[in-house]
Amino acid sequence: MKNGDVMEKNPFELAKPILKKLVDHGYQAFFVGGCVRDMLLDRPIGDVDIATSAQPHEVQELFEKVIPVGIKHGTVIVRHQHESYEVTTFRLDGEYSDSRHPDDVEFIQTIDQDLKRRDFTINALAMDLHGHVIDRFAGKKDLERRLIRTVGNGNERFSEDPLRIIRALRFASQLGFTIEQETLSNMIRQRPQINGLAVERITTEVTKLFSGAFVNKGLDYLKSTEIYKQLPVMIEYPYMIKNLPNPIKPLQSFGEVIALFHFTEPDVKVDRWAKSWKCSNKIKQEAEQLANALFHYQQFGLDRWLVYRLNTSIFPGFIRLGENLFARFLVTLDDLQQMTEDLAIHSIRELDIDGNDLIQLFPELKKGPWIKNYLSRLEKAVVNGKLKNNKTELKEWIKWNPPETN
Ligand SMILES: Nc1ccn([C@@H]2O[C@H](COP(=O)(O)OP(=O)(O)OP(=O)(O)O)[C@@H](O)[C@H]2O)c(=O)n1
Numbered sequence: 001m002k003n004g005d006v007m008e009k010n011p012f013e014l015a016k017p018i019l020k021k022l023v024d025h026g027y028q029a030f031f032v033g034g035c036v037r038d039m040l041l042d043r044p045i046g047d048v049d050i051a052t053s054a055q056p057h058e059v060q061e062l063f064e065k066v067i068p069v070g071i072k073h074g075t076v077i078v079r080h081q082h083e084s085y086e087v088t089t090f091r092l093d094g095e096y097s098d099s100r101h102p103d104d105v106e107f108i109q110t111i112d113q114d115l116k117r118r119d120f121t122i123n124a125l126a127m128d129l130h131g132h133v134i135d136r137f138a139g140k141k142d143l144e145r146r147l148i149r150t151v152g153n154g155n156e157r158f159s160e161d162p163l164r165i166i167r168a169l170r171f172a173s174q175l176g177f178t179i180e181q182e183t184l185s186n187m188i189r190q191r192p193q194i195n196g197l198a199v200e201r202i203t204t205e206v207t208k209l210f211s212g213a214f215v216n217k218g219l220d221y222l223k224s225t226e227i228y229k230q231l232p233v234m235i236e237y238p239y240m241i242k243n244l245p246n247p248i249k250p251l252q253s254f255g256e257v258i259a260l261f262h263f264t265e266p267d268v269k270v271d272r273w274a275k276s277w278k279c280s281n282k283i284k285q286e287a288e289q290l291a292n293a294l295f296h297y298q299q300f301g302l303d304r305w306l307v308y309r310l311n312t313s314i315f316p317g318f319i320r321l322g323e324n325l326f327a328r329f330l331v332t333l334d335d336l337q338q339m340t341e342d343l344a345i346h347s348i349r350e351l352d353i354d355g356n357d358l359i360q361l362f363p364e365l366k367k368g369p370w371i372k373n374y375l376s377r378l379e380k381a382v383v384n385g386k387l388k389n390n391k392t393e394l395k396e397w398i399k400w401n402p403p404e405t406n
């Protein structure tokens with residue numbers, strides 16, 4: 001663990017002027033939460049979040065570019081040197097988007113009280129302008145012991161925001177930490193409350209769970225606590241999680257997660273996953289492409305048609321899944337890139353023949369779906385190297401292989 005030289009780290013250096021301005025104007029201000037934890041662990045720092053005694057309107061007055069993302073909950077975004085910083089007023093309770101909570105929160109004056117409402121001791125850390133760490137709940141000790149423990153009463157912390165139950169699993173997966181015994185019991189006790197959460201919040205945490213360097217630790221907890229019985233789709237197919245390959249290597253997106261589950265349990269379709277977990281279309285399409293590629297690989301191995309249909313952006317995802325699902329999966333990114341370069345065409349638009357050509361070749365045929373089907377057939381033949389992508393040669397072949405029109 002690092003200590004003295006903490007302020008030399010870049011993300012904090014960049015954010016320091018914001019803290020300084022707040023302090024110069026007589027407010028208290030600290031870096032807080034995950035960024036302090038990650039700095040102490042010497043992990044890459046994600047977002048730098050700031051907690052302050054200044055009220056949101058006071059923050060707005062102080063800085064030029066402020067985006068009022070959650071004024072009611074005390075949070076604004078301050079833009080500084082092309083970076084965004086969440087600046088949140090010290091407060092008593094969470095902003096947690098569940099209907100049982102009042103809409104406004106109580107602002108308070110001390111960082112100590114603010115830290116007290118946070119989820120885990122390792123996250124209840126703050127750091128001032130000079131790099132001095134405030135640690136009221138022995139978070140540093142838990143970092144050393146590699147323990148996830150709630151701040152104070154776990155039942156209360158988890159009831160305030162049941163998402164924290166899943167966050168505990170996600171931190172176990174990212175950090176490889178153990179969940180402290182009582183925290184674990186409280187998670188199990190409060191488990192049913194997960195059902196009331198907005199699904200999108202769960203999806204975000206579960207994506208992080210699957211991407212953690214210690215993902216198998218997270219998954220072991222997910223199984224042993226039976227928390228998966230509270231998650232969409234898995235509620236109805238509780239055996240599914242146990243059928244996953246074990247151990248697995250981390251995945252990087254929820255599209256990959258869906259593809260993994262769908263491949264191991266094809267009866268549950270991608271669409272079903274995407275709907276139940278409220279995924280974007282992008283994630284859904286990624287999952288579909290990945291799953292198709294995996295099924296294709298299983299049947300035919302790595303061929304040009306597989307590579308052709310896979311977006312280059314998800315090559316790494318395909319490799320991660322391949323390594324998880326197939327023994328001796330030796331495909332590399334270089335292989336896929338080389339194969340892409342060598343493809344005769346990269347999309348159907350590059351085909352040296354189009355619908356109009358076909359209509360001219362078969363003037364007696366009525367326009368209809370046969371055109372599209374026939375082009376697809378040519379596309380596949382060209383991609384697989386069975387036909388050359390050359391108009392004259394394609395036309396010649398077409399004459400001998402007229403479309404079926406019944
Ligand atoms: N349900 C939650 C969510 C957040 N927090 C507090 O808010 C901080 C910031 O939340 P978030 O950015 O979601 O998590 P991080 O711990 O910063 O993790 P990451 O590195 O993934 O951002 C947390 O550290 C924690 O102190 C909390 O108490 N309860």
Ligand SMILES: [Mg+2]
Nearest residue numbers: 034035046047
């Ligand atoms: Mg964070």
